[in-house]
Amino acid sequence: MKRLTLIILAACALIMLLAASDLPDWADPASPASSHLSPGFVEQAYEATHTPNVVTAVLADYRGYDTMFETVVVFLAALIIMIILRRTPHRRFCKILPHRPQRQGRDTVLKGAAQLIIPVMQVFALYVLGHGHYSPGGGFQGGVIFGASFILLALCYNLEFTINRFRERIVLLCCAGGALLYAGVGALCLAMGWNFLGYAALAGILGVSEAMARSHGILLVEVGVGITVMAVMVSIYYDLASGGDMREGL
Amino acid sequence: MLLDLVVVVLMVCGLLLFLATTVGLLRFPDFYTRVHAAGKGDTLSTVLMLGGLIIYLLRDFNGETALTAVKLSLIVFFVFIASPTATHAIIDAGYESKVPYWTRRKGAGAGYDGPERRRQDRQI
Numbered sequence: 546m547k548r549l550t551l552i553i554l555a556a557c558a559l560i561m562l563l564a565a566s567d568l569p570d571w572a573d574p575a576s577p578a579s580s581h582l583s584p585g586f587v588e589q590a591y592e593a594t595h596t597p598n599v600v601t602a603v604l605a606d607y608r609g610y611d612t613m614f615e616t617v618v619v620f621l622a623a624l625i626i627m628i629i630l631r632r633t634p635h636r637r638f639c640k641i642l643p644h645r646p647q648r649q650g651r652d653t654v655l656k657g658a659a660q661l662i663i664p665v666m667q668v669f670a671l672y673v674l675g676h677g678h679y680s681p682g683g684g685f686q687g688g689v690i691f692g693a694s695f696i697l698l699a700l701c702y703n704l705e706f707t708i709n710r711f712r713e714r715i716v717l718l719c720c721a722g723g724a725l726l727y728a729g730v731g732a733l734c735l736a737m738g739w740n741f742l743g744y745a746a747l748a749g750i751l752g753v754s755e756a757m758a759r760s761h762g763i764l765l766v767e768v769g770v771g772i773t774v775m776a777v778m779v780s781i782y783y784d785l786a787s788g789g790d791m792r793e794g795l
Numbered sequence: 796m797l798l799d800l801v802v803v804v805l806m807v808c809g810l811l812l813f814l815a816t817t818v819g820l821l822r823f824p825d826f827y828t829r830v831h832a833a834g835k836g837d838t839l840s841t842v843l844m845l846g847g848l849i850i851y852l853l854r855d856f857n858g859e860t861a862l863t864a865v866k867l868s869l870i871v872f873f874v875f876i877a878s879p880t881a882t883h884a885i886i887d888a889g890y891e892s893k894v895p896y897w898t899r900r901k902g903a904g905a906g907y908d909g910p911e912r913r914r915q916d917r918q919i
Contacts, residue, residue: 652887658880662873700884 595760596678604683605763609742613727616770620724623777627717630789652701659701666694674771678760684770691771692778704787713791716780723773730765742766798854805847812840825897826889834882838875845871 569576586603596602604612674687699707731742739746744762745755753761783791819832849867852860 652884654880654883658876661876665873 593756593759594763595756596763598678598680600681601677601683601763601767605766606742606744606759609731609766612766612770613724613731613742616724616727616773619777620720620773623717623720623780626781626784630784631791632789655701659697663694663698666697667691670694670771670775674767675764677767678763684767685774687767688771688774689778691775692782695775695779696782699782699786704783704791708783708791711779713780713783716776716783719772719776720780721773723769723771723776726769726772727766730762730769734762798850802847802851805843805850809840809842809844809847812836812843816840826894827886827896830882830885830889834879838878841874841878842871845874 569578573579586599586607590599590602590607591597594602594606596606670687670690672687673682673690674684677683677687695707695711698710730744730747733750734743734746735741737746737749742762744759744766746758747762748755748758751758751761813836816832816836819836820829823829823832845867849864849871852864852867
């Protein structure tokens, strides 16, 4: 079985390497990407999408498909880690991990620092998410910061405390809900008679110009990405820290 | 001119502390002393250097530099909270999991009963 996996992996790697030889050279000014695409994005992105940060415009609008499936990949990562690690508490061989020291009385220092830092972190995460139109940032970065704030909470108090406030069921709903929000915006555009993820279709619903509608569409999609990334971070942490039974752990 | 001097003094102090931190991190004998060096020196040198940068920025005072200075002072504030807390957490984790400490006598710190002794101390 292992040998078969190796053969399949080697075959995939060979195909990738063969395909890589067809790519244009590094920093080749005559390649199609440099001669047609980049100048077009730089010149037209602001008029077309009202998004000063061209990177965000390209990421969430021009290459919306790519980002959508990146979000799905992140979601799949959480699902797969859950499939591998998650166990119900009452099954046999539950405790395969060596005994971890249980920390009952949590540290006052850590609690105090967490109370000071976590609210600020979460506000900052929302800022990073919402400010992606104007500065480096966006759904992935904001979501990671937001997820890290929950991980910090779990580290400074304990896992049970965090799970009681952000239950696994809700975490998984958020995982799927973010990706669904992204795809739902695309499907709404489709229903309005435009292309999938053609946010200009939202102009009628939002009552703004087409360029502004694309800006708002980017924001909606970024919120979806942020929710998924945040929930995936928390879900992976829950599974890894408790060894899959959600009862004890860091 | 005087402000420039203050900036230079702050930055040089910060750099020297960073150097001391690095030397301590590399040269101290065991886990606890190394983390101690890293936590203490790192925090203060970051605060000193960022303080120097804030003063350097505020030499020509306008809205933009004031905003940047506020952001820098927020960084100072959070480093000042987060770095010692992280040091405390790491040391405490090492103490709980009985990481041996260094003594002059060979092997004296290896088999100590850290957490148990602390629990006894608490009961007294």
